[in-house]
Amino acid sequence: xxxxxxxxxxxxxxxxxxxxxxxxxxxxxxxxxxxxxxxxxxxxxxxxxxxxxxxxxxxxxxxxxxxxxxxxxxxxxxxxxxxxxxxxxxxxxxxxxxxxxxxxxxxxxxxxxxxxxxxxxxxxxxxxxxxxxxxxxxxxxxxxxxxxxx
Amino acid sequence: xxxxxxxxxxxxxxxxxxxxxxxxxxxxxxxxxxxxxxxxxxxxxxxxxxxxxxxxxxxxxxxxxxxxxxxxxxxxxxxxxxxxxxxxxxxxxxxxxxxxxxxxxxxxxxxxxxxxxxxxxxxxxxxxxxxxxxxxxxxxxxxxxxxxxxxxxxxxxxxxxxxxxxxxxxxxxxxxxxxxxxxxxxxxxxxxxxxxxxxxxxxxxxxxxxxxxxxxxxxxxxxxxxxxxxxxxxxxxxxxxxxxxxxxxxxxxxxxxxx
Numbered sequence: 001x002x003x004x005x006x007x008x009x010x011x012x013x014x015x016x017x018x019x020x021x022x023x024x025x026x027x028x029x030x031x032x033x034x035x036x037x038x039x040x041x042x043x044x045x046x047x048x049x050x051x052x053x054x055x056x057x058x059x060x061x062x063x064x065x066x067x068x069x070x071x072x073x074x075x076x077x078x079x080x081x082x083x084x085x086x087x088x089x090x091x092x093x094x095x096x097x098x099x100x101x102x103x104x105x106x107x108x109x110x111x112x113x114x115x116x117x118x119x120x121x122x123x124x125x126x127x128x129x130x131x132x133x134x135x136x137x138x139x140x141x142x143x144x145x146x147x148x149x150x
Numbered sequence: 151x152x153x154x155x156x157x158x159x160x161x162x163x164x165x166x167x168x169x170x171x172x173x174x175x176x177x178x179x180x181x182x183x184x185x186x187x188x189x190x191x192x193x194x195x196x197x198x199x200x201x202x203x204x205x206x207x208x209x210x211x212x213x214x215x216x217x218x219x220x221x222x223x224x225x226x227x228x229x230x231x232x233x234x235x236x237x238x239x240x241x242x243x244x245x246x247x248x249x250x251x252x253x254x255x256x257x258x259x260x261x262x263x264x265x266x267x268x269x270x271x272x273x274x275x276x277x278x279x280x281x282x283x284x285x286x287x288x289x290x291x292x293x294x295x296x297x298x299x300x301x302x303x304x305x306x307x308x309x310x311x312x313x314x315x316x317x318x319x320x321x322x323x324x325x326x327x328x329x330x331x332x333x334x335x336x337x338x339x340x341x342x343x344x345x346x347x348x349x350x351x352x353x354x355x356x357x358x359x360x361x362x363x364x365x366x367x368x369x370x371x372x373x374x375x376x377x378x379x380x381x382x383x384x385x386x387x388x389x390x391x392x393x394x395x396x397x398x399x400x401x402x403x404x405x406x407x408x409x
Contacts, residue, residue, distance in 0.1 A: 037297065040192075040300075040302070040303055041300055041301075041303075042297045042300065043297045043298070043299075043300035043310060043313075044297070044310050044312070044313060047300070047308060047309075047310035047312070047313075048192070048302055048308070048345075050310065050311070050312070051302075051306075051308050051342055051345040051346060052345060052346050052349050052350075053346065054220070054221075054342075054345075054346035055346075056219075056346060056347060056350070056352070057218050057219040057355065058215060058218075058219055058347075058352075058355045058358045058359065060347075060352045060353070060358060061358065079361075079362075079363055080361040080362075081358050081359065081360075081361075083215075083358055083359060084211055084358075084359045084360065084361045085361075087218065088215065088218050088219060088355070112209050112210075112211075112263055113207055113209045113211075113361055115263070115265070115267075116267065117208065117264060117267050118267065118275055119208060119235050119237075119264065119275040119276055119277055120207045120208065120277075121204055121205070121206075121207065121276075124207050124362070
Protein backbone atom coordinates (compact mmCIF):
# COMPACT_ATOMS: atom_id res chain seq x y z
CA UNK A 1 0.00 0.00 0.00
CA UNK A 2 2.71 2.47 1.04
CA UNK A 3 4.74 1.68 -2.08
CA UNK A 4 1.70 2.45 -4.25
CA UNK A 5 1.20 5.81 -2.52
CA UNK A 6 4.84 6.65 -3.13
CA UNK A 7 4.27 6.11 -6.83
CA UNK A 8 1.50 8.75 -7.02
CA UNK A 9 3.01 11.29 -4.65
CA UNK A 10 3.99 13.59 -7.51
CA UNK A 11 0.35 13.74 -8.53
CA UNK A 12 -0.63 15.14 -5.12
CA UNK A 13 1.96 17.84 -5.59
CA UNK A 14 0.49 18.78 -8.97
CA UNK A 15 -3.01 18.87 -7.53
CA UNK A 16 -1.78 20.96 -4.61
CA UNK A 17 -0.07 23.43 -6.92
CA UNK A 18 -3.24 23.67 -9.01
CA UNK A 19 -5.35 24.33 -5.91
CA UNK A 20 -3.00 27.10 -4.77
CA UNK A 21 -3.06 28.62 -8.27
CA UNK A 22 -6.84 28.53 -8.32
CA UNK A 23 -6.99 30.20 -4.92
CA UNK A 24 -4.64 32.98 -6.05
CA UNK A 25 -6.72 33.49 -9.21
CA UNK A 26 -10.02 33.67 -7.34
CA UNK A 27 -8.57 36.03 -4.74
CA UNK A 28 -6.99 38.28 -7.38
CA UNK A 29 -10.20 38.37 -9.42
CA UNK A 30 -12.26 39.28 -6.39
CA UNK A 31 -9.76 42.05 -5.64
CA UNK A 32 -9.46 43.58 -9.12
CA UNK A 33 -12.88 43.03 -10.72
CA UNK A 34 -15.64 45.16 -9.16
CA UNK A 35 -18.59 43.21 -7.78
CA UNK A 36 -21.02 44.87 -10.20
CA UNK A 37 -18.94 44.24 -13.32
CA UNK A 38 -20.83 42.34 -16.00
CA UNK A 39 -24.40 42.77 -14.78
CA UNK A 40 -25.53 44.53 -17.98
CA UNK A 41 -22.52 43.78 -20.16
CA UNK A 42 -18.75 44.08 -20.23
CA UNK A 43 -18.65 47.08 -17.90
CA UNK A 44 -19.29 48.14 -14.32
CA UNK A 45 -23.02 48.60 -13.69
CA UNK A 46 -22.27 51.31 -11.13
CA UNK A 47 -20.81 53.47 -13.92
CA UNK A 48 -24.41 54.29 -14.91
CA UNK A 49 -24.99 55.74 -11.45
CA UNK A 50 -21.69 57.65 -11.67
CA UNK A 51 -22.88 59.23 -14.91
CA UNK A 52 -26.21 60.12 -13.31
CA UNK A 53 -24.55 61.67 -10.27
CA UNK A 54 -23.33 64.72 -12.22
CA UNK A 55 -24.68 68.08 -11.09
CA UNK A 56 -27.40 69.76 -13.17
CA UNK A 57 -26.62 73.31 -14.36
CA UNK A 58 -29.53 74.03 -16.72
CA UNK A 59 -32.84 73.91 -14.86
CA UNK A 60 -34.92 73.37 -17.99
CA UNK A 61 -37.51 75.61 -19.60
CA UNK A 62 -40.40 74.42 -17.44
CA UNK A 63 -38.72 75.60 -14.23
CA UNK A 64 -38.60 79.37 -14.91
CA UNK A 65 -42.35 80.10 -15.35
CA UNK A 66 -43.02 78.61 -11.92
CA UNK A 67 -41.98 82.01 -10.53
CA UNK A 68 -41.48 84.22 -13.59
CA UNK A 69 -44.69 83.55 -15.51
CA UNK A 70 -44.89 87.31 -16.23
CA UNK A 71 -41.51 87.32 -17.99
CA UNK A 72 -42.03 84.48 -20.46
CA UNK A 73 -40.93 85.40 -23.98
CA UNK A 74 -43.65 85.64 -26.62
CA UNK A 75 -43.84 86.06 -30.37
CA UNK A 76 -40.85 84.89 -32.37
CA UNK A 77 -38.92 84.25 -29.15
CA UNK A 78 -41.62 82.04 -27.60
CA UNK A 79 -39.76 78.90 -28.65
CA UNK A 80 -36.42 80.12 -27.34
CA UNK A 81 -35.71 78.61 -23.93
CA UNK A 82 -35.02 81.12 -21.14
CA UNK A 83 -31.60 79.62 -20.52
CA UNK A 84 -30.59 80.01 -24.16
CA UNK A 85 -29.87 83.66 -23.29
CA UNK A 86 -29.77 83.67 -19.48
CA UNK A 87 -27.45 80.67 -19.16
CA UNK A 88 -27.79 77.68 -16.82
CA UNK A 89 -29.86 78.69 -13.79
CA UNK A 90 -30.39 75.46 -11.87
CA UNK A 91 -28.59 76.95 -8.85
CA UNK A 92 -30.94 79.95 -8.96
CA UNK A 93 -33.98 77.70 -9.31
CA UNK A 94 -32.89 75.70 -6.28
CA UNK A 95 -32.11 78.73 -4.12
CA UNK A 96 -33.36 82.01 -5.67
CA UNK A 97 -31.97 84.26 -2.94
CA UNK A 98 -28.31 83.23 -2.95
CA UNK A 99 -27.68 82.50 -6.63
CA UNK A 100 -28.72 85.65 -8.46
CA UNK A 101 -28.42 85.57 -12.27
CA UNK A 102 -26.31 88.19 -14.01
CA UNK A 103 -28.09 90.98 -15.79
CA UNK A 104 -27.67 90.52 -19.54
CA UNK A 105 -26.37 93.10 -21.99
CA UNK A 106 -29.52 93.26 -24.09
CA UNK A 107 -27.84 95.83 -26.28
CA UNK A 108 -25.34 93.40 -27.80
CA UNK A 109 -26.40 89.89 -26.83
CA UNK A 110 -28.89 89.69 -29.72
CA UNK A 111 -26.06 89.67 -32.26
CA UNK A 112 -24.89 86.31 -30.99
CA UNK A 113 -27.76 84.89 -33.02
CA UNK A 114 -28.87 87.71 -35.30
CA UNK A 115 -25.55 88.89 -36.76
CA UNK A 116 -25.93 88.48 -40.51
CA UNK A 117 -23.99 85.69 -42.15
CA UNK A 118 -24.13 84.01 -45.53
CA UNK A 119 -24.04 80.65 -43.79
CA UNK A 120 -27.23 81.21 -41.84
CA UNK A 121 -30.47 79.92 -43.32
CA UNK A 122 -32.28 82.59 -45.30
CA UNK A 123 -35.46 82.35 -43.21
CA UNK A 124 -33.62 83.47 -40.10
CA UNK A 125 -33.85 87.24 -39.31
CA UNK A 126 -30.33 88.69 -39.52
CA UNK A 127 -28.97 92.22 -39.34
CA UNK A 128 -25.79 94.12 -39.94
CA UNK A 129 -25.90 96.00 -36.63
CA UNK A 130 -24.04 99.12 -37.81
CA UNK A 131 -26.20 99.45 -40.89
CA UNK A 132 -29.45 98.48 -39.12
CA UNK A 133 -29.14 100.56 -35.94
CA UNK A 134 -26.14 102.79 -36.50
CA UNK A 135 -24.33 101.25 -33.57
CA UNK A 136 -27.21 101.78 -31.14
CA UNK A 137 -28.12 98.94 -28.74
CA UNK A 138 -30.83 96.53 -29.90
CA UNK A 139 -32.90 97.14 -26.77
CA UNK A 140 -33.31 100.82 -27.70
CA UNK A 141 -36.17 99.68 -29.98
CA UNK A 142 -36.73 95.93 -29.41
CA UNK A 143 -37.91 94.23 -26.23
CA UNK A 144 -35.96 90.96 -26.00
CA UNK A 145 -38.93 89.03 -24.61
CA UNK A 146 -41.18 90.27 -27.41
CA UNK A 147 -38.91 91.36 -30.26
CA UNK A 148 -41.52 92.47 -32.78
CA UNK A 149 -42.14 96.24 -32.69
CA UNK A 150 -45.91 96.73 -32.49
CA UNK B 151 -54.27 15.41 -11.45
CA UNK B 152 -52.91 13.62 -8.41
CA UNK B 153 -52.27 15.81 -5.37
CA UNK B 154 -48.51 15.19 -5.35
CA UNK B 155 -48.09 16.48 -8.87
CA UNK B 156 -50.29 19.52 -8.16
CA UNK B 157 -48.18 20.34 -5.14
CA UNK B 158 -45.01 20.05 -7.18
CA UNK B 159 -46.34 22.29 -9.95
CA UNK B 160 -47.52 24.94 -7.46
CA UNK B 161 -44.11 24.89 -5.77
CA UNK B 162 -42.23 25.12 -9.06
CA UNK B 163 -44.44 28.03 -10.15
CA UNK B 164 -43.68 29.93 -6.95
CA UNK B 165 -39.94 29.36 -7.37
CA UNK B 166 -40.07 30.61 -10.97
CA UNK B 167 -42.01 33.73 -10.02
CA UNK B 168 -39.70 34.58 -7.14
CA UNK B 169 -36.59 34.01 -9.26
CA UNK B 170 -37.77 36.35 -12.01
CA UNK B 171 -38.71 39.06 -9.52
CA UNK B 172 -35.38 38.72 -7.75
CA UNK B 173 -33.42 38.85 -11.00
CA UNK B 174 -35.20 42.07 -12.03
CA UNK B 175 -34.28 43.74 -8.77
CA UNK B 176 -30.76 42.30 -8.65
CA UNK B 177 -28.89 45.14 -10.42
CA UNK B 178 -30.33 47.68 -7.99
CA UNK B 179 -29.66 45.52 -4.97
CA UNK B 180 -26.10 44.93 -6.17
CA UNK B 181 -25.60 48.64 -6.67
CA UNK B 182 -26.80 49.26 -3.13
CA UNK B 183 -29.86 51.20 -4.27
CA UNK B 184 -32.65 48.68 -3.85
CA UNK B 185 -35.08 51.48 -3.00
CA UNK B 186 -34.63 53.12 -6.41
CA UNK B 187 -35.64 50.06 -8.41
CA UNK B 188 -39.05 51.38 -9.52
CA UNK B 189 -37.63 54.73 -10.77
CA UNK B 190 -35.93 55.30 -14.12
CA UNK B 191 -35.96 52.10 -16.18
CA UNK B 192 -33.12 51.76 -18.66
CA UNK B 193 -35.07 49.12 -20.57
CA UNK B 194 -37.88 51.58 -21.32
CA UNK B 195 -35.74 54.09 -23.24
CA UNK B 196 -33.43 54.20 -26.23
CA UNK B 197 -31.86 57.59 -26.71
CA UNK B 198 -30.65 59.44 -29.76
CA UNK B 199 -30.63 62.92 -31.23
CA UNK B 200 -32.32 64.57 -34.21
CA UNK B 201 -30.60 67.57 -35.81
CA UNK B 202 -32.23 69.81 -38.41
CA UNK B 203 -29.44 71.48 -40.40
CA UNK B 204 -31.90 73.99 -41.87
CA UNK B 205 -32.50 75.41 -38.39
CA UNK B 206 -28.88 75.77 -37.26
CA UNK B 207 -27.71 79.40 -37.19
CA UNK B 208 -24.20 78.73 -35.86
CA UNK B 209 -24.65 80.78 -32.68
CA UNK B 210 -22.61 78.36 -30.57
CA UNK B 211 -25.15 78.24 -27.73
CA UNK B 212 -24.93 74.44 -27.67
CA UNK B 213 -21.14 74.51 -27.36
CA UNK B 214 -21.23 76.96 -24.47
CA UNK B 215 -24.10 75.16 -22.73
CA UNK B 216 -22.36 71.79 -23.03
CA UNK B 217 -19.14 73.14 -21.53
CA UNK B 218 -21.05 74.74 -18.65
CA UNK B 219 -23.28 71.76 -17.92
CA UNK B 220 -20.68 69.05 -18.18
CA UNK B 221 -17.63 70.81 -16.80
CA UNK B 222 -15.74 70.32 -20.07
CA UNK B 223 -12.34 72.04 -19.84
CA UNK B 224 -12.57 75.52 -21.38
CA UNK B 225 -8.91 75.46 -22.38
CA UNK B 226 -7.39 73.64 -24.17
CA UNK B 227 -10.10 73.49 -26.78
CA UNK B 228 -11.75 70.15 -26.23
CA UNK B 229 -15.40 69.69 -27.07
CA UNK B 230 -18.19 67.23 -26.47
CA UNK B 231 -20.17 69.08 -29.10
CA UNK B 232 -19.02 71.65 -31.63
CA UNK B 233 -20.30 73.42 -34.73
CA UNK B 234 -18.66 73.26 -38.15
CA UNK B 235 -19.15 75.70 -40.99
CA UNK B 236 -19.08 74.19 -44.44
CA UNK B 237 -18.35 76.07 -47.66
CA UNK B 238 -19.01 73.94 -50.70
CA UNK B 239 -18.02 75.03 -54.21
CA UNK B 240 -20.62 74.77 -56.98
CA UNK B 241 -21.33 71.18 -57.92
CA UNK B 242 -20.26 71.69 -61.56
CA UNK B 243 -16.92 73.13 -60.44
CA UNK B 244 -16.25 70.07 -58.28
CA UNK B 245 -16.27 67.87 -61.36
CA UNK B 246 -12.76 69.09 -62.25
CA UNK B 247 -9.88 67.64 -60.26
CA UNK B 248 -8.06 70.97 -60.06
CA UNK B 249 -11.07 72.83 -58.69
CA UNK B 250 -11.42 73.68 -54.99
CA UNK B 251 -12.73 71.20 -52.48
CA UNK B 252 -15.30 71.87 -49.76
CA UNK B 253 -13.83 73.88 -46.92
CA UNK B 254 -14.65 73.35 -43.25
CA UNK B 255 -13.83 75.62 -40.36
CA UNK B 256 -14.79 75.68 -36.71
CA UNK B 257 -13.11 78.58 -34.89
CA UNK B 258 -12.81 77.49 -31.23
CA UNK B 259 -15.39 74.81 -31.99
CA UNK B 260 -17.94 77.57 -32.57
CA UNK B 261 -17.74 78.53 -28.88
CA UNK B 262 -18.04 82.22 -29.78
CA UNK B 263 -20.18 81.62 -32.83
CA UNK B 264 -18.87 82.60 -36.24
CA UNK B 265 -18.24 86.35 -36.07
CA UNK B 266 -16.72 86.75 -39.52
CA UNK B 267 -19.05 86.95 -42.50
CA UNK B 268 -18.12 85.06 -45.64
CA UNK B 269 -19.94 86.36 -48.71
CA UNK B 270 -22.46 84.30 -50.61
CA UNK B 271 -20.05 84.05 -53.56
CA UNK B 272 -21.73 81.23 -55.40
CA UNK B 273 -20.56 78.72 -52.80
CA UNK B 274 -23.02 76.78 -50.71
CA UNK B 275 -22.47 77.45 -47.04
CA UNK B 276 -24.17 76.14 -43.90
CA UNK B 277 -23.54 75.02 -40.32
CA UNK B 278 -23.36 71.45 -39.05
CA UNK B 279 -23.53 70.73 -35.31
CA UNK B 280 -21.45 67.69 -34.41
CA UNK B 281 -21.42 65.48 -31.35
CA UNK B 282 -21.07 61.85 -30.30
CA UNK B 283 -23.35 59.74 -32.48
CA UNK B 284 -23.99 57.22 -29.67
CA UNK B 285 -23.51 54.43 -32.18
CA UNK B 286 -25.35 51.16 -31.75
CA UNK B 287 -22.18 49.38 -32.90
CA UNK B 288 -19.54 51.71 -31.51
CA UNK B 289 -15.95 51.23 -32.67
CA UNK B 290 -14.83 53.00 -29.48
CA UNK B 291 -16.58 50.43 -27.28
CA UNK B 292 -15.12 47.53 -29.22
CA UNK B 293 -11.51 48.63 -28.77
CA UNK B 294 -11.58 49.39 -25.05
CA UNK B 295 -9.36 46.78 -23.41
CA UNK B 296 -10.68 47.21 -19.86
CA UNK B 297 -14.45 47.64 -20.25
CA UNK B 298 -14.25 51.31 -19.34
CA UNK B 299 -16.44 52.45 -22.23
CA UNK B 300 -19.73 50.86 -23.04
CA UNK B 301 -23.17 51.30 -24.50
CA UNK B 302 -25.72 51.58 -21.71
CA UNK B 303 -28.94 49.54 -21.96
CA UNK B 304 -30.74 52.76 -22.96
CA UNK B 305 -28.41 53.41 -25.88
CA UNK B 306 -25.92 55.95 -24.53
CA UNK B 307 -22.17 55.44 -24.98
CA UNK B 308 -20.52 56.28 -21.67
CA UNK B 309 -17.05 56.23 -20.11
CA UNK B 310 -16.36 54.71 -16.71
CA UNK B 311 -13.67 57.11 -15.51
CA UNK B 312 -12.73 54.91 -12.58
CA UNK B 313 -11.67 52.12 -14.96
CA UNK B 314 -10.26 54.10 -17.89
CA UNK B 315 -6.50 53.72 -18.27
CA UNK B 316 -6.13 56.62 -20.70
CA UNK B 317 -4.71 54.36 -23.42
CA UNK B 318 -6.35 56.45 -26.19
CA UNK B 319 -7.47 53.47 -28.29
CA UNK B 320 -11.02 54.81 -28.29
CA UNK B 321 -9.88 58.30 -29.32
CA UNK B 322 -8.29 56.76 -32.39
CA UNK B 323 -11.18 54.41 -33.07
CA UNK B 324 -13.97 57.01 -33.18
CA UNK B 325 -14.52 57.88 -36.86
CA UNK B 326 -16.31 61.07 -35.85
CA UNK B 327 -13.56 62.56 -33.69
CA UNK B 328 -15.88 62.82 -30.73
CA UNK B 329 -13.48 61.76 -27.98
CA UNK B 330 -10.60 63.41 -26.22
CA UNK B 331 -8.39 62.82 -23.20
CA UNK B 332 -9.37 65.04 -20.29
CA UNK B 333 -6.06 66.64 -19.28
CA UNK B 334 -7.16 66.87 -15.63
CA UNK B 335 -7.83 63.17 -15.10
CA UNK B 336 -5.93 61.71 -18.08
CA UNK B 337 -8.98 59.59 -18.92
CA UNK B 338 -11.16 59.48 -22.01
CA UNK B 339 -14.01 61.96 -22.12
CA UNK B 340 -16.97 62.38 -24.43
CA UNK B 341 -20.60 63.41 -24.74
CA UNK B 342 -22.77 61.55 -22.21
CA UNK B 343 -25.96 62.77 -23.91
CA UNK B 344 -26.39 64.54 -20.54
CA UNK B 345 -27.13 61.17 -18.95
CA UNK B 346 -27.64 62.88 -15.58
CA UNK B 347 -30.39 65.01 -17.14
CA UNK B 348 -32.21 62.63 -19.47
CA UNK B 349 -32.59 60.02 -16.73
CA UNK B 350 -34.39 62.68 -14.68
CA UNK B 351 -36.83 63.69 -17.37
CA UNK B 352 -34.91 66.75 -18.63
CA UNK B 353 -33.55 67.27 -22.11
CA UNK B 354 -29.84 67.72 -22.81
CA UNK B 355 -28.11 71.05 -22.12
CA UNK B 356 -27.42 71.63 -25.83
CA UNK B 357 -31.09 71.09 -26.71
CA UNK B 358 -32.12 73.32 -23.81
CA UNK B 359 -29.88 76.15 -25.05
CA UNK B 360 -30.57 75.83 -28.79
CA UNK B 361 -32.63 78.92 -29.69
CA UNK B 362 -34.08 77.56 -32.93
CA UNK B 363 -34.80 73.97 -31.90
CA UNK B 364 -32.29 72.60 -34.39
CA UNK B 365 -31.47 69.85 -31.92
CA UNK B 366 -33.98 67.51 -30.32
CA UNK B 367 -33.33 64.72 -27.87
CA UNK B 368 -35.20 61.63 -29.03
CA UNK B 369 -36.39 58.53 -27.25
CA UNK B 370 -36.78 55.89 -29.93
CA UNK B 371 -38.63 53.55 -27.57
CA UNK B 372 -41.28 56.14 -26.72
CA UNK B 373 -44.14 55.73 -29.22
CA UNK B 374 -45.42 59.23 -28.38
CA UNK B 375 -42.11 60.95 -29.17
CA UNK B 376 -42.63 63.37 -32.10
CA UNK B 377 -39.33 62.13 -33.50
CA UNK B 378 -41.09 59.31 -35.29
CA UNK B 379 -42.98 61.87 -37.38
CA UNK B 380 -39.76 63.86 -37.84
CA UNK B 381 -37.90 60.79 -39.10
CA UNK B 382 -40.80 59.78 -41.33
CA UNK B 383 -41.48 63.17 -42.90
CA UNK B 384 -37.92 64.35 -43.55
CA UNK B 385 -35.04 63.05 -45.65
CA UNK B 386 -32.80 61.68 -42.93
CA UNK B 387 -29.11 60.88 -43.13
CA UNK B 388 -26.50 59.85 -40.58
CA UNK B 389 -22.78 60.61 -40.69
CA UNK B 390 -20.54 58.05 -42.39
CA UNK B 391 -23.23 55.40 -42.88
CA UNK B 392 -20.71 53.34 -44.87
CA UNK B 393 -18.83 52.62 -41.63
CA UNK B 394 -21.80 50.63 -40.30
CA UNK B 395 -21.44 52.09 -36.82
CA UNK B 396 -25.20 52.48 -36.38
CA UNK B 397 -25.07 56.19 -35.45
CA UNK B 398 -28.13 57.52 -33.61
CA UNK B 399 -27.73 61.21 -34.44
CA UNK B 400 -30.20 61.71 -37.26
CA UNK B 401 -29.60 64.70 -39.54
CA UNK B 402 -32.26 66.29 -41.67
CA UNK B 403 -31.04 68.38 -44.60
CA UNK B 404 -27.50 66.98 -44.46
CA UNK B 405 -25.45 67.85 -47.55
CA UNK B 406 -23.45 65.17 -49.32
CA UNK B 407 -20.27 67.19 -48.74
CA UNK B 408 -20.47 66.71 -44.97
CA UNK B 409 -18.02 64.19 -43.54
